[in-house]
Amino acid sequence: MAKPKVAFYWxxxxxxxxxxxxxxxxxxxxxxxxxxxxxxxxxxxFKRSDIEAMDDGEIAVSFINGAIRTEEQEEMVKxxxxxxxxxxxxxxxxxxxxxxxxxNFWNRDTIFERAYKEVPSVENPExxxxxxxxxxxxxxxxxxxxxxxxxxxxxxxxxxxxxxxxAPPPESIMDAxxxxxxxxxxxKGTVLAPDKSLCDTCPRTESxxxxxxxxxxxxxxxxxxxxxxxxxEEGIICLGPATRSGCGERCINANMPCRGCFGxxxxxxxxxxxxxxxxxxxxxxxxxxxxxxEDVQGLIDKIADPAGLFYMYSLPSSLLxxxxxx
Amino acid sequence: MQKRxxxxxxxxxxxxxxxxxxxxxxxxxxxxxxxxxELRGFEKFAEGRxxxxxxxxxxxxxxxxxxxxxxxxxxxxxxxxxxxxxxAAKKIRELVNSAFMTEDHALHFFFLGGPDFVVGxxxxxxxxxxxxxxxxxxxxxxxxxxxxxxxxxxxxxxxxGKVIHPVCNIPGGVSRGPTKEERDEFLKVGKDAxxxxxxxxxxxxxxxxxxxxxxxxxxxxxxxxxxxxxxxVDENNKVNLFDGKIRVVDPEGKEFAKFPVSDYLxxxxxxxxxxxxxxxxxxxxxxxxxxxxxxxxxxYRVSPLARLNAADGMATPLAQExxxxxxxxxxxxxxxxxxxxxxxRLIEMLYAAERLVELASDDEILSDExxxxxxNTPDEGMGVVEAPRGTLIHHYKTDKRGxxxxxxLIVATLGNSAAMxxxxxxxxxxxxxxxxxxxxxxxMVEMAFRAYDPCMACATHSLLNTPLIDVVLRxxxxxxxxxxxxxxxxxxRKIEK
Ligand code: SF4
Ligand code: SF4
Numbered sequence: 001m002a003k004p005k006v007a008f009y010w011x012x013x014x015x016x017x018x019x020x021x022x023x024x025x026x027x028x029x030x031x032x033x034x035x036x037x038x039x040x041x042x043x044x045x046f047k048r049s050d051i052e053a054m055d056d057g058e059i060a061v062s063f064i065n066g067a068i069r070t071e072e073q074e075e076m077v078k079x080x081x082x083x084x085x086x087x088x089x090x091x092x093x094x095x096x097x098x099x100x101x102x103x104n105f106w107n108r109d110t111i112f113e114r115a116y117k118e119v120p121s122v123e124n125p126e127x128x129x130x131x132x133x134x135x136x137x138x139x140x141x142x143x144x145x146x147x148x149x150x151x152x153x154x155x156x157x158x159x160x161x162x163x164x165x166x167a168p169p170p171e172s173i174m175d176a177x178x179x180x181x182x183x184x185x186x187x188k189g190t191v192l193a194p195d196k197s198l199c200d201t202c203p204r205t206e207s208x209x210x211x212x213x214x215x216x217x218x219x220x221x222x223x224x225x226x227x228x229x230x231x232x233e234e235g236i237i238c239l240g241p242a243t244r245s246g247c248g249e250r251c252i253n254a255n256m257p258c259r260g261c262f263g264x265x266x267x268x269x270x271x272x273x274x275x276x277x278x279x280x281x282x283x284x285x286x287x288x289x290x291x292x293x294e295d296v297q298g299l300i301d302k303i304a305d306p307a308g309l310f311y312m313y314s315l316p317s318s319l320l321x322x323x324x325x326x
Numbered sequence: 327m328q329k330r331x332x333x334x335x336x337x338x339x340x341x342x343x344x345x346x347x348x349x350x351x352x353x354x355x356x357x358x359x360x361x362x363x364e365l366r367g368f369e370k371f372a373e374g375r376x377x378x379x380x381x382x383x384x385x386x387x388x389x390x391x392x393x394x395x396x397x398x399x400x401x402x403x404x405x406x407x408x409x410x411x412x413x414a415a416k417k418i419r420e421l422v423n424s425a426f427m428t429e430d431h432a433l434h435f436f437f438l439g440g441p442d443f444v445v446g447x448x449x450x451x452x453x454x455x456x457x458x459x460x461x462x463x464x465x466x467x468x469x470x471x472x473x474x475x476x477x478x479x480x481x482x483x484x485x486x487g488k489v490i491h492p493v494c495n496i497p498g499g500v501s502r503g504p505t506k507e508e509r510d511e512f513l514k515v516g517k518d519a520x521x522x523x524x525x526x527x528x529x530x531x532x533x534x535x536x537x538x539x540x541x542x543x544x545x546x547x548x549x550x551x552x553x554x555x556x557x558x559v560d561e562n563n564k565v566n567l568f569d570g571k572i573r574v575v576d577p578e579g580k581e582f583a584k585f586p587v588s589d590y591l592x593x594x595x596x597x598x599x600x601x602x603x604x605x606x607x608x609x610x611x612x613x614x615x616x617x618x619x620x621x622x623x624x625x626y627r628v629s630p631l632a633r634l635n636a637a638d639g640m641a642t643p644l645a646q647e648x649x650x651x652x653x654x655x656x657x658x659x660x661x662x663x664x665x666x667x668x669x670x671r672l673i674e675m676l677y678a679a680e681r682l683v684e685l686a687s688d689d690e691i692l693s694d695e696x697x698x699x700x701x702n703t704p705d706e707g708m709g710v711v712e713a714p715r716g717t718l719i720h721h722y723k724t725d726k727r728g729x730x731x732x733x734x735l736i737v738a739t740l741g742n743s744a745a746m747x748x749x750x751x752x753x754x755x756x757x758x759x760x761x762x763x764x765x766x767x768x769x770m771v772e773m774a775f776r777a778y779d780p781c782m783a784c785a786t787h788s789l790l791n792t793p794l795i796d797v798v799l800r801x802x803x804x805x806x807x808x809x810x811x812x813x814x815x816x817x818x819r820k821i822e823k
Contacts (some may be wrong), residue, residue: 016389254487
């Protein structure tokens with residue numbers, strides 16, 4: 001029997017998801033044994049013609065990482081969708097938009113203006129911006145169109161499964177690959193990570209009291225947190241309550257609060273809104289009677305960048321998707 | 327008969343990469359363009375963010391060297407808050423950075439650029455990959471490389487939480503230090519890494535330096551550019567990958583400038599071209615003269631050989647020995663040979679491993695005092711480190727509540743962008759004559775490029791033997807004349823239309 005064909009492709013990403021695959025170390029050989037990798041992250045767009053020549057559905061599964069920001073990326077993932085039986089959105093950026101999704105607070109023009117003109121190191125008196133086409137004599141050099149908005153993979157094509165994390169930990173990559181190879185597939189649309197919140201698996205959960213009373217919101221560098229205590233208990237915003245588990249509590253182990261790279265737990269559409277409402281609901285809960293609206297507002301104001309903090313990884317997948325720009 | 331060659335390697339430099347080479351009427355190379363068709367806009371979307379989150383946000387610029395961004399950003403937020411981390415915190419950061427440098431450099435030598443040399447540029451192409459390296463040095467060594475890398479990366483995981491995108495740096499220090507047991511393990515790994523570094527240099531010595539053809543290639547003209555060089559140095563002008571002043575030497579090796587990062591805007595400027603999403607940094611005081619080398623051109627180079635050129639030596643004993651040997655062999659300082667980057671990288675790897683041992687032996691890293699709570703109003707600051715791929719600068723300005731107002735980044739991976747363009751062009755010029763392109767160009771041009779260390783995705787490429795580079799020769803009307811690419815078995819296939 002022919003080995004199943006597997007493709008890896010990336011979009012607006014950092015290369016960390018490819019590193020994560022390489023971090024499988026020896027296990028990678030097992031994967032190579034079992035499947036025929038027709039594309040690696042170095043999946044080259046010139047080989048596009050080869051993909052075009054394939055039958056629809058010929059690729060068993062495509063793992064696609066990165067958010068969608070350019071024309072080229074959009075075309076490529078549409079092509080891969082047609083040719084693949086399964087598509088797995090690999091990593092936070094493909095899943096929920098990821099850090100590059102923070103760019104949705106801005107648009108192409110403001111990004112170009114900043115990067116190519118305004119930053120103090122650039123010397124660009126003629127105001128040259130990169131263009132999709134540059135004529136040099138009778139030759140032209142082309143660049144792909146840069147979109148205004150970052151989108152998740154699921155907003156561009158139909159996605160079968162999501163593998164969360166920035167980057168996904170090696171164990172969960174292996175689990176996902178094994179499940180697919182063995183045909184033990186969960187329901188379409190499933191996020192391939194435990195259906196629990198990070199708090200459920202966090203070693204500090206013991207000290208997370210039923211009711212948390214945050215008298216004052218602290219930023220991570222403003223106090224020395226007790227390495228045994230729940231961050232929320234100490235007044236530090238942690239996205240654990242609304243975030244899916246499965247990461248191995250990696251940030252918590254480094255004594256840093258969660259920022260939500262695994263995305264929301266099942267049933268929650270808007271990760272940031274859920275986190276925000278959770279925090280709002282526990283604010284000063286014990287002293288509920290004494291807390292006025294103003295007090296609560298005052299506490300929230302202490303979070304100088306609520307949008308950036310609660311939507312750090314998930315802005316493109318939020319209800320708003322992006323900030324409206326006039 | 328104007329022709330165009332497209333090389334679309336999409337190597338993980340910082341996103342995708344593409345090289346276009348234009349031929350003139352005679353079929354010789356007219357010019358070459360190194361294009362980056364992608365941009366993510368960190369400098370803009372940093373605006374409004376909480377500055378202490380920047381060390382967690384900016385590593386996503388590059389998942390290949392997230393540790394370097396995490397360090398530059400950590401130092402930058404210290405400066406923004408005007409807080410000096412306790413000595414233990416600085417040492418812990420440098421320790422993590424040293425582990426990172428060692429594993430990253432090792433990877434490049436054995437998996438990426440190394441195969442050209444260890445197996446040989448003229449070796450059967452099917453062997454010119456990691457498997458070929460293993461054939462030459464033994465499977466056991468291959469396992470050792472994987473193991474070494476894993477153990478070094480575990481150091482980063484232990485302190486930083488995640489090896490891909492660490493999280494431990496905060497304004498004023500680090501969130502976590504090592505336990506005594508962890509420290510003992512770090513020390514063991516460090517000692518093995520020193521042995522490993524020496525062994526790697528031995529391999530280089532036997533296989534590369536022992537072969538006259540390779541040496542000729544290294545010192546030959548095709549892979550040479552006389553440029554300025556930049557790197558961090560300590561107070562004795564020794565290479566320092568983590569801290570110090572930025573030093574620049576001219577193409578003759580004379581000190582041209584030496585400045586703290588806070589002064590970078592007086593020295594570094596960036597040029598914009600309409601055909602690339604990346605910018606081209608150059609020395610402001612010399613000026614942008616285009617993609618040319620020499621003393622009158624502001625083009626400078628960064629990363630291993632540039633750093634060794636920009637310094638007077640290495641701060642650790644074993645690396646210093648190797649440093650002297652290298653420059654003696656290359657005929658003095660500075661060395662302009664692009665292929666000697668591989669050699670310099672191994673010397674730095676040894677240095678980083680030696681530093682790792684020094685830092686892991688230092689009891690101070692076990693101190694409880696690993697963070698200082700900032701009490702100044704945040705304002706503006708800069709941070710610099712040497713990333714594996716060059717000098718990396720972060721610069722943030724905030725409002726009084728510590729929200730980023732402005733952010734500027736001089737990203738290491740792009741420090742060589744102009745030079746890379748030039749190197750590829752020169753190699754192509756030396757190899758493409760009268761419009762004739764053969765299999766040789768593919769690897770020789772790739773070599774010019776790889777010396778600068780294209781990133782991770784290429785390693786996976788080598789491991790799995792998938793094509794790295796596709797060369798398409800086209801007529802001006804865009805019609806394809808010929809296409810060259812590497813097949814799965816490593817052979818080059820040529821399709822003529
Ligand atoms: S809020 Fe954070 S620290 Fe507290 S239990 Fe949940 S994940 Fe752990
Ligand atoms: S703790 Fe949160 S931010 Fe950290 S790896 Fe886990 S899900 Fe991601």
